[in-house]
Amino acid sequence: MIKYEKAIDHELSQRLSGNAREIGIILNDYKTNLLQKRDRYVRDPSLTYHISIGDGATLKGLSSGWLKSDGISSLTFFDREGRMLASVFKDDKENVRSFVPVQDAVFLSAKYMADLKDSKEISLAEFTENQKLNLILISKVTAAGGRTVGYIEQIVDLNKDFLSKIKNRLKLELILFKDNGQVVVASHPDFYLYKKDFFKNYFRPGAEPFFDLNVRGNPYGFLVYPLDWGITKFYVALGASKSEAIAVLKNVNYTFMTVVGAVVVLLILTILVTSSWVLKPLYDLVEALQSFESQEQAVTIPVKNDTEIGLLTESFNEMSKKIWTARSDLRKKITELESANKELKDTQTKLVHSAKMVSLGQLVAGVAHELNNPIGFIYSNMTHLQDYSEKLIEIADVAEKDPKKLTALKEEYEFDYIVKDLPKLVSSCQDGARRTRDIVLGLRNFSRLEEAxxxxxxxxxxxxxxxxxxxxxxxxxxxxxxxxxxxxxxxxxxxxxxxxxxxxxxxxxxxxxxxxxxxxxxxxxxxxxxxxxxxxxxxxxxxxxxxxxxxxxxxxxxxxxxxxxxxxxxxxxxxxxxxxxxxxxxxxxxxxxxxxxxxxxxxxxxxxxxxxxxxxxxxx
Missing domain, CATH: 3.30.565.10 (Histidine kinase-like ATPase, C-terminal domain)
Known part of the structure; x- marks a missing residue:
């Protein structure tokens, strides 16, 4: 339904875009018409002559007839210095009026005169305070030799009457805007009641050109379209009523909701029938499956019909018996496997212990062999140490009791040799003991059995x-x-x-x-x-x-x-x-x-x- 509503807005936007291009064509026709009339004016030699001599009174009388027959809002003439000579225009009641400056001179803009040096004419638009948009064409008037003798200004007003004609023809509401979003002239009086910056958001860069607006309670869709008249840019907003489209959309919504409601009712009835005739046996089957683990025997479901669900129930009953039998056999196998696994672990423990004992035996054998050398060396030195100590003790006793025999005894026991050899024996025993200590310390550091x-x-x-x-x-x-x-x-x-x-x-x-x-x-x-x-x-x-x-x-x-x-x-x-x-x-x-x-x-x-x-x- 959202897509349908968007499609309606898109179609309306395309239609309004075509109408906006048509308005652009109308403005181009206006410009072409002004150019043709200007060419007709300047071909009149009397016009060139009176402009060159500054005869404003004659120009006023000459242009009054043109203004009545050509559908132009205003004609103004300037001399070659840009001073106004005469101006003829229509008032709000379509009466032709004129103006000839007597004392205060009125001049054409110097900027426009500078632009006209390199071109034959310039066009621009001016926004007035009395709800009008003036389309202006300013042209040079030249003599036979190409010398500029003056200027002519033609103006066409875009006012309520202009918009009313287009509104009646296209069946649309129209608003003309300045480029800042301010309303200039509109086909409906309500558009003048909005604040000046109400439409400003629709003129920001990147803004969506299509928007919705209620006109006295009626929904309208508006499209903002850019227009230009020469050097001036402005915008037109075209609005078409969406009442008929919304009415159609409401009917479609009503039909859609009716169909959806009917489908929902049908689905509810289908669900109720399916639940009672089809799903209940399936629910019984699911409940039996869920309780299968907690039952100590095979689960069976009564077979109530010969349909496919009945066949499924019979198959479930057979499967339940087979699963129960297989489960019993599996429990027996698990018990046997657990017993075998326990025996295998015990055997593995014994084998690992045996391997560790073999490794320990090899390690102990190597350590014992390594310890045997320093210990054997210490043991062999102990005999000499014992002999040296006994001799030294005896020499000490003789030195105390009979000093005269001391010299002879020292020579007999080789006292000088003992003095030299004894420190060597002690140092050798210390080296052996140190080596034994290092081996035992290394073995302790290796095992670290106390650290787990x-x-x-x-x-x-x-x-x-x-x-x-x-x-x-x-x-x-x-x-x-x-x-x-x-x-x-x-x-x-x-x-x-x-x-x-x-x-x-x-x-x-x-x-x-x-x-x-x-x-x-x-x-x-x-x-x-x-x-x-x-x-x-x-x-x-x-x-x-x-x-x-x-x-x-x-x-x-x-x-x-x-x-x-x-x-x-x-x-x-x-x-x-x-x-x-x-x-x-x-x-x-x-x-x-x-x-x-x-x-x-x-x-x-x-x-x-x-x-x-x-x-x-x-x-x-």
Whole structure:
């Protein structure tokens, strides 16, 4: 309906636009008519002569006849200096009147005279206070030699009579406006009652030229159209009654609402019939479906008819029985799976414990071997220390009881040698004890069994501690190359990360037969795989010069219970557990290898691990 109303306004706007162009044509005809009459006037040699001599009285009498027959509102003559000679015009009652200045001279505008130097005529419009618009044509009058002898001004008034004629012919209301929106002359007296700035908004740049206005209770649609007369621009507003269109629109609205009402009533009746005959069985079916989960047995619905809904009900009853049977079987299977899963977890726990015990045994064996050297050295030195102490005690007793025998006893016991060798033995025992302390401290720092919470660790310190524990397998055989770059402290479960380093470094050492090299490097990563984490990542690389692995072995390297070691030498759980630890810390472990060249493990862990609700069982 809104589109229909807009279409009516559009059609009316098109019609009024055509009428406005017709008014523009009328104004052009006026101008053409004035030009033809002017040419007729200036061809009269008496007119040229009397203008050149300034004979205003003769000009008045000559032009009075022209004014009566030519339909012009005013004729005015000026000499070559622009001084008025005579003016003949019609008053409001269409009587011809004249004016000849006697004392006070009246001159033509200097601006118009300047414009007429380069043109034959100029046209303009003037707005008067008595509800008229004057269309003016000012022309030069020249003598036979082309010399300017004077000027002639022709005026046609656009007043109420002009608008009334057009109104009667086009059946429209008309208003002539200045370019600021002020009313000049109108076809209806009510338009003069509006405030001066009432129509101003319709003349702003970009304003809609079509607007609605009530004229004594009757709706009108008005279109603002621009016109011009020479150098002057003005506007005309044409208004057509919308009464008939609104009446039609009301009838259409009434018809539309009647049809809509009928459709609504029909829909309500259809809904009621559908609800009672069709939807109720469907509602019963939906209710049965919703209660299916809470029932302890199969849900069935009575079949009330042989229609498609009845067939659907029968199908639902059969489906309900099958689902109930399947649900019972599924519960039994779930119980069996839960039992099997519990047994599998118990077995997995035992296997992991076994793997940890094997790793612990290997670690203890290495540590025991490493401890044996300083402890054995201390033990061997204790015999000499005991012998030296006994001799020194005896020398002290002799010095106290029988000083005369002191010199001979000191030579017998080699006192000077004891004095030189004793500090060396003590220093040697101190070195052995210090080495033993360092090994035990490194083992404690490695395990950190007393700490079960996140803490900051220095990966460089953790790597060095692990290398110290593996020193028994490394020394005199493998050369370690460290390339540590500055890295931030990592928040992690220290004992678990140390276990990862132990598994990787131990595998690297065991992969080398005889002499070899291990390269360890660290670096900080700011943007890993497009991550927006501002805290960053730390990358640890361990590369060995060992045997290397084939592509088939690489695919299974992190599988539980997969090992390339001999029977009794490995469980195949070390790298699997390491993989789980790194994953639960939010990191990643990569491996690449080439047979005969070596293997490289790369561990990438975040500075801060993912937030977890409780301590994760990373190694269980």
């Amino acid at each position: 919470k996140l803490q900051e660790i220095d990966v460089h310190q953790s790597l060095d501690t692990t290398l110290n524990l593996l020193q028994g397998e490394i020394k005199n055989r493998i050369e370690i190359h460290r390339q540590y770059e500055p890295t931030p402290l990592v928040h992690c479960y220290a004992s678990q990360v140390n276990q990862v380093f132990m598994n990787i470094l131990s595998n690297a050492v065991q992969a080398i037969d005889g002499q070899g090299h291990v390269w360890i490097s660290t670096m900080a990563l700011k943007d890993y795989k497009g991550s927006k984490d501002k805290t960053g990542w730390v990358q640890i690389s361990v590369q060995d010069s060992g045997k290397g692995m084939s592509a088939e072995t690489l695919e299974k390297i992190f599988d539980p219970f997969f090992t390339t070691k001999g029977v009794g030498q490995g469980t195949g759980l070390g790298l699997s557990i390491s993989y789980g630890i790194v994953q639960n810390h939010g990191g990643e472990i990569q491996v690449r290898s080439q047979v005969g060249v070596g293997t490289e493990f790369i561990v990438i862990i975040p500075v801060y691990p993912p937030v977890q609700d409780k301590h994760p069982q990373l190694t269980s």
